[in-house]
Amino acid sequence: MLRLDTIQFRMDGRVLFDGASATIPDGHRVGVVGRNGTGKTTLFRLIRGELSLDGGEIGTPNGARIGGVAQEAPASDDSLLDTVLAADTERAALLSEAETARTPDRIAEIQERLADIGAHSAEARASSILSGLGFSAQDQRRACHEFSGGWRMRVALAAVLFSEPDLLLLDEPTNYLDLEGTVWLESFLARYPRTALVISHDRGLLNRAVGSILHLRDGKLDYYAVPYDKFEAQRRARLEGQLALKKKQDAQREHIQSFVDRFRYKASKAKQAQARLKMLERMQPIAAISESAVAAIRFPDPEELPPPLIAAEDAAVGYGDATILSRLSFRIDQDDRIALLGANGQGKSTLSKLIGARLDAQSGVVTRSGKLRVGYFAQHQLDELVAGETPVQHIARQRPEEPPAKLRARLGSWGLGADVVENPVERLSGGQKARLLMCLSTLDAPHLLILDEPTNHLDIESRENLAQALAEYQGAVILVSHDPDLVASVADRLWLVKDGGVQSFDGDLEDYKKLLLSERGGAARKAHATQNAAAKPAGRRAAAEKRSQLAPMRAEVEACETRIAKLEDMREKVETLLADPALYDDQSGRLEELNRKHGEILAGLNKAETLWEAAAAKLEEAEAALAG
Numbered sequence: 001m002l003r004l005d006t007i008q009f010r011m012d013g014r015v016l017f018d019g020a021s022a023t024i025p026d027g028h029r030v031g032v033v034g035r036n037g038t039g040k041t042t043l044f045r046l047i048r049g050e051l052s053l054d055g056g057e058i059g060t061p062n063g064a065r066i067g068g069v070a071q072e073a074p075a076s077d078d079s080l081l082d083t084v085l086a087a088d089t090e091r092a093a094l095l096s097e098a099e100t101a102r103t104p105d106r107i108a109e110i111q112e113r114l115a116d117i118g119a120h121s122a123e124a125r126a127s128s129i130l131s132g133l134g135f136s137a138q139d140q141r142r143a144c145h146e147f148s149g150g151w152r153m154r155v156a157l158a159a160v161l162f163s164e165p166d167l168l169l170l171d172e173p174t175n176y177l178d179l180e181g182t183v184w185l186e187s188f189l190a191r192y193p194r195t196a197l198v199i200s201h202d203r204g205l206l207n208r209a210v211g212s213i214l215h216l217r218d219g220k221l222d223y224y225a226v227p228y229d230k231f232e233a234q235r236r237a238r239l240e241g242q243l244a245l246k247k248k249q250d251a252q253r254e255h256i257q258s259f260v261d262r263f264r265y266k267a268s269k270a271k272q273a274q275a276r277l278k279m280l281e282r283m284q285p286i287a288a289i290s291e292s293a294v295a296a297i298r299f300p301d302p303e304e305l306p307p308p309l310i311a312a313e314d315a316a317v318g319y320g321d322a323t324i325l326s327r328l329s330f331r332i333d334q335d336d337r338i339a340l341l342g343a344n345g346q347g348k349s350t351l352s353k354l355i356g357a358r359l360d361a362q363s364g365v366v367t368r369s370g371k372l373r374v375g376y377f378a379q380h381q382l383d384e385l386v387a388g389e390t391p392v393q394h395i396a397r398q399r400p401e402e403p404p405a406k407l408r409a410r411l412g413s414w415g416l417g418a419d420v421v422e423n424p425v426e427r428l429s430g431g432q433k434a435r436l437l438m439c440l441s442t443l444d445a446p447h448l449l450i451l452d453e454p455t456n457h458l459d460i461e462s463r464e465n466l467a468q469a470l471a472e473y474q475g476a477v478i479l480v481s482h483d484p485d486l487v488a489s490v491a492d493r494l495w496l497v498k499d500g501g502v503q504s505f506d507g508d509l510e511d512y513k514k515l516l517l518s519e520r521g522g523a524a525r526k527a528h529a530t531q532n533a534a535a536k537p538a539g540r541r542a543a544a545e546k547r548s549q550l551a552p553m554r555a556e557v558e559a560c561e562t563r564i565a566k567l568e569d570m571r572e573k574v575e576t577l578l579a580d581p582a583l584y585d586d587q588s589g590r591l592e593e594l595n596r597k598h599g600e601i602l603a604g605l606n607k608a609e610t611l612w613e614a615a616a617a618k619l620e621e622a623e624a625a626l627a628g
Contacts, residue, residue, distance in 0.1 A: 001025050001061070002047070002167060002195060004221060008055030009039075009046060016042055018219030019056070024212075025578040026061075027571070027598060029189060029196045031206040031228060034216030036431050036459050040199045043216065044068065044169045047197075060167060067165030069173065072152035075145040080135060080155050083144055084126040087159035091119045122162075129158045132184035133177070134343050150176050150344075161188065168196040174205065174482050175456050178344045182482045183513050185209070193602060201460050203228055204485040211572065212579060225579030294461040295415025297438070300445035301474040305369045307333040309448055309476055310355060315364030317354040323362060324350045327501055334447055336476045339491035341505060341512060346497045348480050349378070349452060355478055356450050375446035379453045382433050385425045391436050392421050398443055414439040430457030450478045455486060484509060553619040560612035567605045574598045 002024040009017040016039035024030055032040050045051045047058055048066055060066070073083055086092055094110050101107045114120065130140050133154045144152060153176040160168065174182045182205070189196060189209035197214070200206055206213065206228035213224045213231040224231040260277055308331040316326040324347045332338070332355065340348045353359040356376045357368070385394065395407050411421050414435045420428060428436065434457045442449065449470075455463050467489045470477055481487055487509055494505040494512065505512060574597055577583065583591050 002197075003059035004056070005059065006056040007046070007053055007058060009042065009051070009053055011039075011042065015219050017046075017056075017221075020216075020219060020221040021056075022214060022221040022223045023581060023584060024195060024197070024214070024223070025575060025598075026195055026595070027193070027602060028212050028575055028579065029192055029210040030198070030212045030214050030223075031210040032197050032199045032214045032216070033201075033206065033228070033231075033460065035461075036429055038216040039219075040216055041171055044171055044197070044199070047167075047169065064166040065163075066167045066169065067160045067163055068169035068171065069153065069156045069160055071156065072149050073144050073155035073159065075152065077143045077145065079141050079143060080130055080147075080158075081123065081126055081140045083155055084130060084159045084162050085122060087163040088117075088119075088122060089163075091117060091122055094119065126158070126162050129161050129188070130155075132188065133158050133181050154181065164192075164194060166194050168192065168194065170196070170198045170200075172199055172201070172456075174200065174202055177482055179341065179482045179484065179487065180343045180516050183484065183516050187517060193606070201455070201458060201463060202483055202485070203460055203463070204483070211575065223579070223581070225576055294459070294465060295413075295435075297414070297435075297462070297465045297469040299375075299442050299449065299469055299473045299475070302373065302445040302447045304474075305334060305371055305447055307331075309334055309369050309372055311367050312354075312361070313365045315354070315361040315366050317350055317359055317361055319350075319359075323500075325354075325497070325500055325502060326363075328354075328364065330495075330502065332448065332476055332478075334474075334476050336493060337470075337479070337491050338477065338493045338495055339479045339481070339487045340495050340497055342497035347500070347502075348497045351497055351502060352376075352378075352450050352452055352478060352480060355448070369447070372448065373444050373446040375441040375444070375449045377437055377441045377449075377451050377454055379456055381437055382430070382457075385433060385436070387426050388424050390422050390424060391416055391428075394425070394436065394440060395443070398440060410443075411436070411439060431459060431462060434458060435462075446475060448476045448478065449473065452480045453482065454479075455481060455483050484513070553615065553622060556615045557612065557619055560608060560615050563608045564605065564612060567601055567608055571598070571601045571605065574601060 004020060004022045004024075006019045006021050007017045008019060009015075032043070034040055042051065046053060047060075048068065076083070078086070091114070094114050098107070098110050098114070101110055118125070127137070127140060131137075135154070135158075144155060147155070157170075157173060157176075160170075173185060177185060182202070186205050186209045189198065189205075196210070198205070198210060208227075211225070211227060213226065213228055215222045215224065215231070215235065222235075224234060226234065311331040312328045315328040316323050317328070318324040328351075340351060342348050350359065354361065354366070356374045358376070391411050392404065392407055395410060396402075396404075399407060399410075408418065408421055412418070416432060416435060416439070420432060425433060425436070434454065438454070454466060458466065463483065463486060467486055470479075470490045477490060479487065479490055491509075494507075494509070495502050496505040496512075507515075574594055578591075578594055578598065583594070
């Protein structure tokens with residue numbers, strides 16, 4: 001288990017952890033949450049030993065492997081697949097030794113250990129993870145140096161997922177993924193067999209991929225053995241209960257103080273007054289637990305324009321002589337809420353630039369309303385903010401006629417208060433930069449708002465504020481986001497950008513998620529089984545024989561899935577019991593019993609999944625043969 005025992009830590013004169021404690025049981029997947037700046041990333045650095053505690057202790061099991069993504073994969077000549085495989089250092093060392101070992105006993109030991117760690121299926125597992133994160137089979141054979149930094153971050157993520165550390169630390173892993181990669185990662189993390197801590201502001205991931213929440217607030221840590229929505233409900237109840245206790249105590253103190261003030265100088269009541277004074281001194285004040293509200297987000301409403309705002313007919317767009325998208329025919333009205341779906345590199349940003357008039361059509365016809373105003377927000381624009389200049393200077397360029405007081409008021413309405421508006425932009429947090437850019441993008445009350453990954457640097461409360469602001473906004477919205485909850489709450493139309501074209505997606509976001517998991521192999525079990533499917537046998541007789549075998553094969557797969565579901569349910573129940581802090585003070589031996597049972601369940605689950613893989617591979621081989 002991971003044990004954080006009354007840890008103390010200060011940075012730049014600010015207390016980040018003040019006697020914080022928590023215990024994370026083995027095998028739990030935990031979401032780490034808290035406002036921006038509370039110390040979540042610092043906590044990971046402390047766990048990894050990169051920073052030294054001022055006090056307290058962090059305990060991990062002896063020999064536990066800790067893994068995370070600190071930086072992108074190197075721009076080397078190694079292929080993506082080889083880079084990921086190299087992350088399993090034990091496998092690499094054993095394979096190297098196997099080539100030189102001479103004694104029969106050592107050769108047998110090496111082969112037995114390779115079998116234990118699944119070394120012979122490693123390439124299929126690595127390939128399935130890369131596929132889930134958006135790399136095609138052809139991409140996986142290409143050298144790392146051929147990919148940009150953002151894609152090499154995905155390779156680094158694939159490597160750490162493949163290595164399966166005993167303690168996995170992921171810091172905002174979806175920030176460099178598209179929606180497709182985020183959906184796959186949720187599925188993978190939900191089945192991760194070891195302990196995982198994930199810093200995230202993605203409510204969907206915190207509900208679907210983890211089962212517990214570690215909350216950082218005011219230098220303390222609180223562990224909740226429930227997903228995010230239930231944590232939020234419990235936390236609110238706790239806040240309300242604490243507030244009620246404080247009100248009750250305040251009323252009691254006021255009543256006692258009133259008695260003291262009335263009678264402390266009256267001889268007949270002096271002793272009673274003194275007794276009540278001592279009572280007040282002994283009464284420990286209950287602190288009011290309150291959290292400052294996150295500044296609201298509100299987009300100015302434009303005047304209404306006659307439809308359509310934009311219409312395209314058989315248009316093509318690209319860069320120079322290279323066409324990225326063609327045969328584009330669409331229209332956008334002022335009440336449209338459209339989310340652009342599709343993997344990175346398919347052309348979502350290119351389409352956004354065409355709609356926002358940042359790229360001209362190479363051919364075809366694109367018409368726009370003459371009075372159309374477009375607000376454009378893209379993550380890369382955060383890098384275009386002028387270093388050394390303050391938020392006030394940025395907004396003054398767009399509103400030179402307005403007095404400084406009004407400019408500050410505009411920034412204040414976006415949560416950029418007097419304490420930050422005179423700071424250079426490089427000293428702002430990511431969330432503050434995002435709010436500044438949204439403010440600048442919407443000053444003119446645009447009729448059409450294009451948002452390309454707007455939530456990367458926003459905390460959960462700010463994301464919810466953004467969704468509410470978009471629901472109230474009176475203009476059209478084009479949204480590109482890896483946040484499934486934001487897409488689901490904002491968009492009423494889905495456009496799929498794929499294979500050089502754009503088409504309306506018939507279905508909702510859940511349908512699209514199912515399609516993604518199917519195309520990318522779903523969870524690693526399915527992808528692994530698919531990759532191990534054998535070549536198609538030839539001949540009608542062979543096909544007929546396979547057809548007759550499908551029914552029992554399907555039954556075996558379903559039986560395996562039933563076993564896995566039961567074991568998963570058992571594991572969740574045991575992990576809930578293990579999450580009870582009181583258990584670790586219990587001397588009855590129940591902790592050891594539950595840990596033993598937890599280990600048996602994990603072993604059984606591993607065996608059931610192995611049987612599932614074999615049955616699924618056999619079934620898919622037969623189905624592939626029949627399809628041929």
